[in-house]
Amino acid sequence: MRRARIGLLVLAAILLALPLALPNAFYFDVVNRMAINAIVVLGLNLLIGFAGQISLGHAGFFGIGAYASAVLTTHFGWSPLAALVAGAVAAALLALAIAPPIFRLRGHYLAMATLGLGIVISIVIRNEATYTGGPDGMPVPPLAAFGFEIGGEREWYWVLAGLLLFSVWACQNLIDSPFGRALRALHGSEVASQVVGVDVTRYKVTIFALSAFFASIVGSLSAHYVGFVTPNCAEFFHSVELLTMVIVGGMASVFGSVIGAVLLTALPQALATIEGWETVAFGVILIVSMIFLPKGLVPTLAAKIGWGR
Amino acid sequence: MLAQLLQFVFSGLTVGATYALAALGFTLIYNASHVINFAQGEFIMLGGILTVVFLASGLPLPVAILLALLIPAVAGVVIEKLTIEPAKGAGVESLIIITIGASLVVRGLVQVWFGKGAATFPAFSGSTPIAVAGAALAPQSLWVLGSMAVIVVALWLFFSRTIAGKGILATAVDPLAAQLVGINTQRVLLVSFALAAAIGAAGGILLTPITMTSYDVGIMLGLKGFVAAVVGGLGSGPGAVIGGLLVGVIEALTAGYVSSAYKDAVPFVLIFVILFFMPRGLLGPKTTERV
Numbered sequence: 001m002r003r004a005r006i007g008l009l010v011l012a013a014i015l016l017a018l019p020l021a022l023p024n025a026f027y028f029d030v031v032n033r034m035a036i037n038a039i040v041v042l043g044l045n046l047l048i049g050f051a052g053q054i055s056l057g058h059a060g061f062f063g064i065g066a067y068a069s070a071v072l073t074t075h076f077g078w079s080p081l082a083a084l085v086a087g088a089v090a091a092a093l094l095a096l097a098i099a100p101p102i103f104r105l106r107g108h109y110l111a112m113a114t115l116g117l118g119i120v121i122s123i124v125i126r127n128e129a130t131y132t133g134g135p136d137g138m139p140v141p142p143l144a145a146f147g148f149e150i151g152g153e154r155e156w157y158w159v160l161a162g163l164l165l166f167s168v169w170a171c172q173n174l175i176d177s178p179f180g181r182a183l184r185a186l187h188g189s190e191v192a193s194q195v196v197g198v199d200v201t202r203y204k205v206t207i208f209a210l211s212a213f214f215a216s217i218v219g220s221l222s223a224h225y226v227g228f229v230t231p232n233c234a235e236f237f238h239s240v241e242l243l244t245m246v247i248v249g250g251m252a253s254v255f256g257s258v259i260g261a262v263l264l265t266a267l268p269q270a271l272a273t274i275e276g277w278e279t280v281a282f283g284v285i286l287i288v289s290m291i292f293l294p295k296g297l298v299p300t301l302a303a304k305i306g307w308g309r
Numbered sequence: 310m311l312a313q314l315l316q317f318v319f320s321g322l323t324v325g326a327t328y329a330l331a332a333l334g335f336t337l338i339y340n341a342s343h344v345i346n347f348a349q350g351e352f353i354m355l356g357g358i359l360t361v362v363f364l365a366s367g368l369p370l371p372v373a374i375l376l377a378l379l380i381p382a383v384a385g386v387v388i389e390k391l392t393i394e395p396a397k398g399a400g401v402e403s404l405i406i407i408t409i410g411a412s413l414v415v416r417g418l419v420q421v422w423f424g425k426g427a428a429t430f431p432a433f434s435g436s437t438p439i440a441v442a443g444a445a446l447a448p449q450s451l452w453v454l455g456s457m458a459v460i461v462v463a464l465w466l467f468f469s470r471t472i473a474g475k476g477i478l479a480t481a482v483d484p485l486a487a488q489l490v491g492i493n494t495q496r497v498l499l500v501s502f503a504l505a506a507a508i509g510a511a512g513g514i515l516l517t518p519i520t521m522t523s524y525d526v527g528i529m530l531g532l533k534g535f536v537a538a539v540v541g542g543l544g545s546g547p548g549a550v551i552g553g554l555l556v557g558v559i560e561a562l563t564a565g566y567v568s569s570a571y572k573d574a575v576p577f578v579l580i581f582v583i584l585f586f587m588p589r590g591l592l593g594p595k596t597t598e599r600v
Contacts, residue, residue: 048402054402054405056405098581101581101584101585104585108345108401108405108543109539109584111345111402111405112535112536112539112580112584113580113581113584115532115577116536116576116577116578116580116581117577119532119573119574119577120574120577120578123571123573123574124574127570127571236528240409240413243406243409247406276417276420276421277417277421278417279413279414279416279417279420280413280414280417280418280421281417282410282413282417283409283410283411283412283413283414283415283416283417284410284414285410286406286407286409286410286413287391287392287407287410287411287414290396290399290403290406290407290410291392291395291396291407294396294399294403
């Protein structure tokens, strides 16, 4: 509990000091992308790490948010904030609607169902070209709310850093709440938690909807930040990227989510010079970390130092 | 009207046969190890791409095909040795992630080596369509369906008539008991991966003259093969074949009568229906889960 607070303070200090160390807009952009990924991964890790439910279609929810912001503002004249909320609510409702039957499934079947959901979402985005621009994507207006407009990497940095800090804090609180304890019990043994009175399905459904909500909001912000959306953001490979971040950082670890997102966002930048090897590198990292660090980077290191979780 | 329906059914069966072969690959590996091999689609891609490359280098078609079956089989064995074996005892989720990793490696390497372009080679015996009741049947479709039938019969003979085949079946039923009666279950796993890879590659080789191939066709074909395996009932050989053909035909009918843009969504909607209403698929084994 106290350690978690120290971690939060350290993160806050790093985020405050970081702008002094970043030489130019390019680095701000990289850090902003890290923050965007970190926030989605936090939500996904709640689902995978704490509730023990795999999702291979999370980019679908990210895509719903991104395209809600793009389509509703451009074609229907909605304000960006209203579009963001509408996307998040739609993603959460979709998750709620399909979750009860999905969570009767396990293992392979659950992986398959979430994967199918993600693919259907990306097919819809690709095909409804009148609204979404099809495979080419479409531009997104900047994020403006209450008379302010957020523009430029530096302004976005403060918005995203603040959101990241808030998300970490919210996740820590959630995990230490009765809700979080029930989730961890669920991961430990579904049957045992059912026996002691945990409403297993309700918890799984809630956390699924919550992580979809998270993903959609970040999808919206990312669309406004980049100023352009393509169907790639909703596709299988993006889901795999997000999953890799959870695995590498550490399942069921809040700071693992952040570290995983930071490392794997930096990786393509580092590999940019050797075109095409990105996919291979992602694959090798997935396999190697699954075999040698099945618990992930942060929990393994924490155990070495003797910090426990 | 009827001719049109027949036309859609023909094209559905042709593509469905490839799904069926992919589904058989999933079934083989699933039975031997309870691993869902998400890299199965990459073997399909490898089969097509390798044939294109070998034909371009001047090898005759039969040699090119043989090599395009052998190399994926070796790749399957390597994947098993390097990624599945070291992770022994890991959970279902971990193994899914590992095979996704393996598929990314294969796809990435082919992308670097072969490039992103699409490629194809001419059909085995020309492309003059045969008229059947007003519908046109491409000769390559007959090759696809015929080869699938041969592979299915060969597999059936292998599993029912040979000691090696029975060893694999025994391992599928109870790995520990199989080991106790002297079956080398490790080798069973290797053989299953090699067989699954070669069968998948065969599908890729047969389909390429009809649909073309590129480094990224493996994802969709593999996933649809998995849908087919689940529709037929995961673990059932005949189920895999029926599931594959069914998925292919439903997809073709949707493309023809409803919307060709949404045909790729069909298998994934279908799997929701199947999983919710018949979780064991059409021919799946009736099992109860122990706590």
